[in-house]
Structure formats: C-alpha cells, structure tokens
Amino acid sequence: MKIIVSIKEVPVRDSQLRIASDGRWIEDGDLGYEMNEPDAYALEEALQLKEKHGGEVIALCAGPAGAARTIREALAKGADRALHIEDEQISSWGTLGLAQLLAKAVAPEKPDLILTGLQSDDLGYGQTGVVLAELLGFPHATIIMAAEVLDGRIRVKRELESGWFQNIEMPLPAVLTIQSGINKLRYATLMGIKKAKTKELKRLEVADLGVAPSPTATIERLYLPRKTKQTQLIEGSAKQAAAQLVEKLRFEVRVI
Amino acid sequence: MSESVLVIMEQRAGAWNRMSLETLAAGQKLAAELGHSVAAAVPGRGVAALASELALKKLDCVYAVDHELLADYTADGYTAALDQLIRKVQPSLVLFPHTYQVRDLAPKLATRFHQALISDVIGIRAEGGPVFVRQLFQGKLNADVRPGGPAPYFVSIQAGAFNADNVASGTAPLETFTPELTASVIRQRPEEPFRESTGAVDLTTAEIIVSVGRGIKEKDNIPIVAELAQALGGELAATRPVCDSGWLPIERQVGSSGQTVAPKVYIAVGISGAIQHLLGMKGSKTIVAINKDANAPIFEVADYGIVGDLFEVVPAMVEEVKSCTVLQR
Ligand SMILES: Cc1cc2nc3c(=O)[nH]c(=O)nc-3n(C[C@H](O)[C@H](O)[C@H](O)COP(=O)(O)OP(=O)(O)OC[C@H]3O[C@@H](n4cnc5c(N)ncnc54)[C@H](O)[C@@H]3O)c2cc1C
Ligand SMILES: Nc1ncnc2c1ncn2[C@@H]1O[C@H](COP(=O)(O)O)[C@@H](O)[C@H]1O
Numbered sequence: 001m002k003i004i005v006s007i008k009e010v011p012v013r014d015s016q017l018r019i020a021s022d023g024r025w026i027e028d029g030d031l032g033y034e035m036n037e038p039d040a041y042a043l044e045e046a047l048q049l050k051e052k053h054g055g056e057v058i059a060l061c062a063g064p065a066g067a068a069r070t071i072r073e074a075l076a077k078g079a080d081r082a083l084h085i086e087d088e089q090i091s092s093w094g095t096l097g098l099a100q101l102l103a104k105a106v107a108p109e110k111p112d113l114i115l116t117g118l119q120s121d122d123l124g125y126g127q128t129g130v131v132l133a134e135l136l137g138f139p140h141a142t143i144i145m146a147a148e149v150l151d152g153r154i155r156v157k158r159e160l161e162s163g164w165f166q167n168i169e170m171p172l173p174a175v176l177t178i179q180s181g182i183n184k185l186r187y188a189t190l191m192g193i194k195k196a197k198t199k200e201l202k203r204l205e206v207a208d209l210g211v212a213p214s215p216t217a218t219i220e221r222l223y224l225p226r227k228t229k230q231t232q233l234i235e236g237s238a239k240q241a242a243a244q245l246v247e248k249l250r251f252e253v254r255v256i
Numbered sequence: 257m258s259e260s261v262l263v264i265m266e267q268r269a270g271a272w273n274r275m276s277l278e279t280l281a282a283g284q285k286l287a288a289e290l291g292h293s294v295a296a297a298v299p300g301r302g303v304a305a306l307a308s309e310l311a312l313k314k315l316d317c318v319y320a321v322d323h324e325l326l327a328d329y330t331a332d333g334y335t336a337a338l339d340q341l342i343r344k345v346q347p348s349l350v351l352f353p354h355t356y357q358v359r360d361l362a363p364k365l366a367t368r369f370h371q372a373l374i375s376d377v378i379g380i381r382a383e384g385g386p387v388f389v390r391q392l393f394q395g396k397l398n399a400d401v402r403p404g405g406p407a408p409y410f411v412s413i414q415a416g417a418f419n420a421d422n423v424a425s426g427t428a429p430l431e432t433f434t435p436e437l438t439a440s441v442i443r444q445r446p447e448e449p450f451r452e453s454t455g456a457v458d459l460t461t462a463e464i465i466v467s468v469g470r471g472i473k474e475k476d477n478i479p480i481v482a483e484l485a486q487a488l489g490g491e492l493a494a495t496r497p498v499c500d501s502g503w504l505p506i507e508r509q510v511g512s513s514g515q516t517v518a519p520k521v522y523i524a525v526g527i528s529g530a531i532q533h534l535l536g537m538k539g540s541k542t543i544v545a546i547n548k549d550a551n552a553p554i555f556e557v558a559d560y561g562i563v564g565d566l567f568e569v570v571p572a573m574v575e576e577v578k579s580c581t582v583l584q585r
Contacts, residue, residue, distance in 0.1 A: 011393075013470075014549065016549075017393060017396055017397060017551075019397070026393075026397070037497075094372055095363070095372035095373075096367065096370065096371070096372045099367075118359075121393070121394055122392065122393055123392060124375075124376065124390075124391065124392060124393075124394065125372070125373070125375055126359055126363075126375055126376070127359070127362075127363030127372065127373055127375060130331075130359075130360065130363035130364050130367075131363050131364070131366075131367050131372065133364070134363075134364045134367040134368070135367065139331070139332065139443035139444055140331060140360075140364070141331070141360070141444065142356070142359055142360040143356055143359065143360075158360075159356065159513055160356055160449055161355065161356055161512060161513070162512070162513070162514075162515075162516065163451055163452065163513065163514065163515070164449050164450070164451055165449065165450055165451070165452065166446055166447060166448070166449045166450070167446075167447040168444050168445060168446050168447065169444070169445040169447075170443050170444045170445065171443055180496065180497065180500050181496065181497075181499070181500030184502070214370070214405065215404065215405075216370075216371050216372045216403065216404055216405045216409075217372065217374055217401050217402065217403045217404055217409075218401070218402055218404060219399045219400070219401055220387065220399075220400045220401070220402050221399065221400040222392070222397050222398070222399050223397065223398055223399075223400075224397065224398070224551065225391070225395070225396075225397070225398045225553065225556055226556075227555070227556045228556055228557060229543075229556065229557055229558065229559060230559075231545075231555050231558045231559065231560065231561045232559065232560050232561070233561050233562075233563065234560060234561065234562050238564050238565065238568035238569045238572050239568075239572045241562045241564060241569060241572075242562075242569050242570075242572030242573040242575075242576055243572070243576050245544065245560060245562060245573060246573055246576035246577055246580065248560055249488075249521065249544075250580060253520065253521050253541075253542045255463065255464055255488070255520050255521050255542075256488065256577060256580060256581065
C-alpha cells in the first residue's frame with residue numbers, strides 16, 4: 001500500500017516568539033524549526049502500517065528550502081522517498097491554496113492512504129487534511145487514535161470529546177488526520193540517518209503545480225493575548241517565592 | 257438578498273452541545289453589530305423538538321434539517337445536507353461551535369464554497385465588516401483575521417468565548433428543510449460511540465490538584481511533582497503530552513480529551529496553557545502557575561504565578577509545605 005504523510009515544519013516548541021515589525025507575522029529569521037508534533041505521530045503510523053502490509057511511505061512537505069532538514073528526518077526514520085514543494089512564503093497561501101498545492105503533488109502518486117497531523121502547532125487551523133480530502137474526492141476521518149487496514153477499507157478509532165471514542169469504517173483511498181499519542185514514536189537510527197542521504201527527495205516548484213494563490217482570509221494584526229485574570233506574580237529567589245506561595249495557599253486559599 | 261448570519265447547532269441524541277448555545281449568542285451579537293439578520297439550523301433525524309426550542313429565541317428563522325440519513329453523524333452526509341441548506345438560505349456568514357464534529361465537517365463544507373474555515377475563534381469585532389480573533393502558536397499569540405474572497409464565510413467559535421446565558425429570547429418562524437440525500441453518497445460507516453474503561457482515578461472530586469506538563473522534561477522527574485501532590489494531600493494530574501509519552505497513565509489527563517476538574521486549587525507545573533488543557537481546568541477556584549516563560553498562556557488564567565524554574569521552585573515548596581504541616585501537628 002502506498003501511504004503519503006504530510007509533514008509541516010514549525011518553530012521549535014518553547015521558542016521565544018517576537019512579533020515582526022509589520023505586526024502581521026513573527027520575526028522568523030533566527031528561530032529553530034522541527035517537525036510538527038502530530039505529524040511525527042502520523043509518520044510513525046504510516047511506517048507501522050507499511051511494516052504490516054508492505055508498500056511505500058512518501059513524505060510530503062510544503063515549505064522553505066530549509067524544511068529539507070525535517071524531510072531528511074522523516075527519511076531517516078524510514079520514509080522511502082519525499083516530495084518537497086518549495087516556497088519561502090508557504091503560510092501566505094492560506095489553507096485552501098496550500099491544500100490545492102498538496103493535492104496537485106499527491107494526485108499523480110495515486111496513494112491508498114494519506115495521513116496528516118490533526119493540527120499544526122503554529123497556525124493551528126486544524127483543517128488542511130480535511131480540505132485535501134475534499135479536493136481529491138477521498139473520504140476522511142479526523143482525530144484518529146487507531147487505524148486498521150482491511151481489504152480495500154480502513155477502520156479507524158476517532159476521538160470524541162471527554163474520553164469518548166467511535167469506530168468508523170470507510171473505503172480506501174482515504175485521508176486521516178492523526179492525533180498525538182496514537183503510537184509510540186521511534187528515533188532515527190544512525191543507519192537510518194546514513195541511508196536517508198541516498199533516498200530520493202524530489203523538489204516541486206510551485207509554478208509547475210498550476211495553482212494560483214487564493215487567500216480566503218488575511219491576518220491583519222498579531223499581538224500578545226490580554227489577560228482575563230489579575231495574576232499575583234510572586235517574585236524573588238525560587239526559595240523565597242516558594243515560601244510566599246505556600247503562605248498564600250495557607251492563609252488566602254486555605255488549602256493547607 | 258439581505259445579509260445574514262446562519263448558526264449551525266450541534267446536538268446528540270436530542271440534547272444540545274452546550275457550545276452551540278454559546279455560538280448562538282455569538283451569532284446574535286455579530287448580527288446585531290453588523291445589522292444582519294440571524295437564523296439557526298439544527299441537523300439530524302427527528303429534530304423537531306429541538307427546533308421548536310430554537311423557535312423561542314430571537315432569530316429570523318429556524319431550520320430543522322431533518323433526514324433519516326442524518327441519524328448518525330457522518331462527514332459526507334452532514335456536508336451534503338448543509339451544502340444544500342446554505343445554497344438555499346444564502347447567508348453571508350456561517351457560524352459553528354468549534355467541536356470535534358465541526359473540525360471533521362466544516363473544512364470540507366467550506367471547501368465546497370471555495371472558502372476555508374476561520375477556526376477556533378475567541379472574539380469578534382465589527383469593523384467595516386467582521387474581524388475575527390483567533391489564537392496562533394498554541395495560544396501564545398492572538399491574530400485579527402479578516403475574511404476575504406467570495407461569501408459565505410465559515411467560522412467556528414471556541415468553547416467559553418461567548419456566554420450561553422446571553423442568548424436572547426423571542427419567537428422565530430420554523431421551517432423544515434429536507435435535504436436530498438441518498439445512502440450512496442455517505443462513505444463513512446460509523447459505529448456506536450464508546451468509552452474506554454475508565455480508570456480508578458477520579459480527579460473530579462479532588463480538592464487539590466498538582467498538574468504536570470512537558471516542562472518536567474522526562475519520566476524520571478515525575479517524583480518531583482508527585483512529592484508536592486503528596487505533601488499537599490492532593491491528586492497528581494497531567495497534560496496530554498505527558499500521558500502520550502507514558503510518563504503518567506491516561507486516567508490522569510486533564511483537558512478536552514481528558515477529565516474536566518474544578519478543585520479548590522489547581523497547581524499547573526511546567527504547563528503552557530493550551531486551550532485544550534484550559535478547557536479541562538479553568539473552572540478551578542484558584543489556579544497557580546509555575547512556568548519559566550512569563551508569556552506562557554497559563555498565566556492568563558492564573559490567580560497566582562511564579563515565573564521560574566520548576567526544578568528549583570517545586571522542591572522548595574515541598575520543604576515549605578512539610579515544615580508548616582509539621583507545625584500544625
Ligand atoms: C483535539 C485536541 C485535543 C487535545 N486534548 C488535550 C487534553 O485533553 N489535555 C491536554 O493537556 N492537552 C490536550 N491537547 C494538546 C494541547 O494542545 C497542548 O499541546 C498540550 O496541552 C501542551 O501540553 P504541555 O503544556 O504539557 O506542553 P508544552 O506546551 O510543551 O508546555 C511546556 C511548558 O513548560 C514550560 N517549562 C519548560 N521547562 C520548564 C522549567 N524548567 N520550569 C518551568 N517551566 C518549564 C515551558 O515554558 C512551557 O510553557 C489536545 C490537542 C488537540 C489538538
Ligand atoms: N506546509 C505544509 N506542508 C505539509 N503538510 C502540511 C503543511 N501545512 C499543514 N500540513 C498538514 O496539515 C496538518 C494540519 O495543519 P493545519 O490545518 O495548519 O492545522 C498538519 O499536521 C500537516 O500534516
């Protein structure tokens with residue numbers, strides 16, 4: 001079975017974000033980047049399905065030239081080859097434009113299954129996979145916590161709110177958006193890292209994909225959220241702050 | 257055609273999802289500010305009773321989108337039905353609650369109108385047209401987003417952003433809309449929802465909860481916070497990534513996919529405060545946050561905060577608590 005995993009590169013967690021001077025995006029020159037967390041789980045799921053059913057895993061990423069690092073990581077973990085839609089301003093495409101680009105890259109591959117993360121840690125739209133499914137005419141299911149391939153079909157466990165789940169079955173080809181925690185992530189081995197250098201990483205030019213950007217919404221301003229509560233910030237050394245906090249828990253909150 | 261807002265309500269087995277009432281409040285407010293009319297729709301099978309309830313709200317029209325094939329939610333069935341409704345009603349804005357079902361459905365629906373969903377909205381302003389506020393970077397930044405391209409615009413509203421008590425009453429005409437659906441358009445076969453065997457841990461009755469996030473770095477460090485929970489006589493809880501990594505069992509997860517708690521005091525240690533976590537604990541009477549990042553969103557809901565290294569602060573707290581409980585004895 002042929003599985004495509006869509007992978008996004010996002011600023012590393014705990015990055016100190018600064019708003020750019022135009023107030024519309026972040027200062028991203030000096031940030032470190034890593035694989036979007038749910039995408040790492042999607043990749044792992046694809047690798048496990050391949051180990052069980054045979055076939056091929058193809059990593060797909062739209063992003064700047066630098067995203068090749070993250071793509072190599074996917075190859076090192078076991079993806080067979082990769083497609084890189086190279087564009088320095090990928091976030092300016094908007095969800096619909098981006099999904100159109102991904103759909104153009106995916107279509108000639110005729111995959112059996114496409115896995116995406118359920119949400120990106122930066123933009124957090126939570127919808128690229130679903131839009132991609134609609135553009136390709138594939139059925140989909142979101143927030144997936146287990147997947148089992150049957151004969152020409154797939155049965156998945158979908159997460160609902162507050163600890164509820166539901167199994168859903170649908171025909172292949174299909175798109176699933178994968179939730180973090182679906183499996184246990186593997187690390188790339190030294191051997192894997194070495195092999196990754198020889199694997200195919202195909203660059204696709206945006207111009208060749210025949211998609212015109214159609215941003216449906218624009219970010220007008222980016223800013224720090226306003227506090228909804230008055231927080232009493234406790235200052236001082238760790239020891240002093242801890243002592244003061246415990247005092248407050250005792251005499252103001254009265255739980256000790 | 258006058259401009260209008262259409263609110264798509266969510267129900268299961270004849271009961272509202274509370275978030276849809278919040279979205280109704282948002283829809284009424286937005287319509288008033290923009291001078292639009294406002295309608296609401298409830299899709300499902302046998303939704304007449306719920307639709308009649310809606311007809312007692314201040315709305316210009318209520319649609320009962322009723323069909324045998326909408327008995328169980330499926331992305332294909334609900335998309336087809338709402339696609340037809342929207343083409344008939346021709347609203348300029350379609351509002352949804354940002355539920356898991358809407359995540360599954362609304363992006364597909366929006367694509368059919370050459371639009372993308374403006375998801376997870378926490379605020380709305382009318383400034384020469386609507387401007388929507390949504391979070392980026394896991395709640396670290398907010399963005400003002402203005403829709404563009406051809407209407408209708410699709411928007412989903414985050415839990416807790418609007419108050420369901422503000423829904424205005426009135427009387428509205430009720431219309432039944434029967435979409436044209438055939439079983440063959442629905443590719444998903446849903447089974448009965450189920451719960452995983454609930455573990456022994458019931459966090460909902462705890463008075464004190466010490467909750468740990470990824471700031472703890474690794475499993476071997478868990479005892480540092482466990483000791484604080486124990487010293488305080490409280491329960492230990494965690495964020496999703498901590499449970500995903502197997503550092504603590506899933507029964508201790510707090511948040512939209514875990515337990516919802518409201519203890520006397522919730523001490524968040526090394527937790528960033530992503531919305532899905534906040535949804536599970538923001539009803540706590542007192543919230544304490546210990547985080548090394550002064551801009552972490554958890555401080556937006558905290559009553560007390562220490563900006564510092566948990567590995568220094570927490571052990572110091574344990575000592576303090578121990579010494580004062582000794583004094584008390
Ligand atoms: C559909 C869906 C459902 C979800 N359900 C849930 C859910 O039920 N529950 C849940 O929790 N999450 C849930 N999530 C995940 C959620 O979005 C966040 O990813 C998660 O809550 C983040 O967990 P965290 O705060 O532990 O980790 P991070 O976001 O990585 O935060 C770690 C924090 O630790 C701080 N830190 C690091 N080192 C130190 C130190 N030495 N001292 C002090 N502070 C330090 C950092 O500054 C940072 O703020 C869900 C996500 C989705 C998309
Ligand atoms: N630029 C991109 N390249 C590849 N995949 C992407 C890209 N952006 C988003 N995705 C995929 O879509 C998922 C959801 O992203 P989003 O809709 O932005 O929340 C991510 O987890 C990725 O799997």
